Amino acid sequence: MDNIYLDHNATTPIAPEVLERVTAVLHNRIGNPSSVHSAGRSARVLVDEAREQVACLIGASPAEIVFTSGGTEANNFALLGVALGLGKAGGHIVTSQVEHPSILNPCLQLENLGFAVDRLTVDRLGRIDALEECLTESTLLLSLQHANSETGVLQEIERAGEIAHKKGVLFHTDAVQSVGKIPLRVQELPVDMLSISAHKLNGPKGVGALYLRKGTPDLFSPVCGGGQEKKRRGGTENVAGIVGFGKACELAQKRLSKSSDLSSLRDHFLRLVADRISGVEVFGDLENRLPNTLNLGFEGVEGDTLLIGLDLAGVAVSTGSACSSGTGLPSPVLTAMGVPTDKINSSIRFSLGWSNTMAEIERAAEILAQTVSLNRAGTHAERTVKT
Secondary structure, three states, X not given: OOOEEOEOOOOOOOOHXXXXXXXXXXXXXXXXXXXXXXXHHHHHHHHHXXXXXXXXXXXXXXXXXXXXXXXXXXXXXXHHHHHHHHOXXXXXXXXXXXXXXXXXXXXXXXXXXXXXXXXXXXXXXXOXXXXXXXXXXXXXXXXXXXXXXXXXXXXXXXXXXHHHHHOOOEEEEEOOOOEOOEOOOHHHOOOOEEEEEHHHOOOOOOOEXXXXXXXXXXXXXXXXOOOHHHHOOOOOOOHHXXXXXXXXXXXXHHHHHHHHHHHHHHHHHHHHHHHHOOOEEEOOOOOOEOXXXXXXXXXXXXXXXXXXXXXXXXXXXXXXXXXXXXXXXXXXXXXXXXXXXXXHOOEEEEEOOOOOOHHHXXXXXXXXXXXXXXXXXXXXXXXXXXX
């Protein structure tokens, strides 16, 4: 049987239709979108069409879409753009303890530049609390993720945005994990800025976008160069990547009505796992979460060991955010949720995708049960020998 890929929150396989469009552009379209000759104008048309496709997915105007190199740059653009463009040393930023590193690390840089940063705590289900009292007269920006990459927990961004706007504070949300998986319409949300990444929704790597609501003040641009993207982001546009991004958004738009199918697969997988394996714990809010994500702890098993065993058996999963892997430290997200270290070390993230089938899910549950059993037996034998 082919390998089973259950790590879609890290990255998604590029859709065949997207690959076809990207390849065609790389082969046939050589123009720079800023050039005035026919080759350049042809490339500009492709970029404009893709901008409309991205905008359509989130209910924005094409003029509100700024293309970037990915979600990380979009997040950096929002944070640094507001702080350095609208604020000054001593200005205040509010975020949370469970954000992606592309939010947390720019916040560290801003602190080094003299800005104040508050990181909101979360409850045991991963939900942000104690927001309103953290916003002050000096607060420039509130930046909160829509969906957590490790647990899939959804934050109440509508309520957060309303609180921010009542205080006169700009609101940014990192929606990299949620766009394309669940419906999201920016015109119905109090969101000033929103980050998207193509490779999280079956598009190419190396391209993303920042939604900037019309009327948002001009921001400092972390990427200075020519006058591309209406002088908001310098650099020759990645035409092939942008075209692929647009096509991926078009496909995602068509799939959104089937998000319940993904939820059904996820829930079926959880039932199978709970039936076959004892000592399983779900981390995060089971009600308010992405339709594709489960973070599970397995009593008496090391997550890293389990991950390797699953990989050898043909199942790809993760122990947390791919951007945080290799640190050797317990997951900051589960730590912030108050999960004990031994349970954090037993955790595995399963993130499903649109290409996964019921047969794959059932086979993965079977392999998982076998792998957990083998690891527990090995641990028991080791303890017996030591005693």
